[in-house]
Amino acid sequence: MWFYENLGSIVGGLFATGVGLHFFVRSQERNRYRSLRRAYENAVGETRALDGDPAAVVREAELYRAFMHSWLPGWFEGFGRCIRTWLKYCAAFALLALFLKGPIERGEAEIAKKQARAAAAAKARVAGSGAPQR
Numbered sequence: 001m002w003f004y005e006n007l008g009s010i011v012g013g014l015f016a017t018g019v020g021l022h023f024f025v026r027s028q029e030r031n032r033y034r035s036l037r038r039a040y041e042n043a044v045g046e047t048r049a050l051d052g053d054p055a056a057v058v059r060e061a062e063l064y065r066a067f068m069h070s071w072l073p074g075w076f077e078g079f080g081r082c083i084r085t086w087l088k089y090c091a092a093f094a095l096l097a098l099f100l101k102g103p104i105e106r107g108e109a110e111i112a113k114k115q116a117r118a119a120a121a122a123k124a125r126v127a128g129s130g131a132p133q134r
Contacts, residue, residue, distance in 0.1 A: 001108070007097055011090045018086030022079060029073045040067040 003010070043060040050056045 001105070004097070004101060007094065011094050014093060015086050015090050018082065018089065022082040023075065026073060026075055026077070033070055033072045036063070036067055036070055039063055 040060070040063040043056065043063045047053070047056040047060045
């Protein structure tokens, strides 16, 4: 069966997808941090340009609070936890595949037997009808 012949490649691909997902999430978090920083810097410039307009000051204060509570996440922050999590997923997937191998193979064997019987019956009908066989 193709699935079980390539189980190692499938599990490896699943693991690589998990690691790639970690770096994708990190890039999104870093982009959010950069956009918040840009918004805060723009708000500071707007407050200075408007000579302390109350609406601009309030916006600057809100962005300052949000910016001071955020941080620029590192690329490998939480990487070990991500690796452990995806190793667990891969192990669970491989075990599930191995547990299901027996029932799947039995089902395929039954289908193959039915197809063989149907082919033999069709061949017998053709032979009995006097039609030329191939």
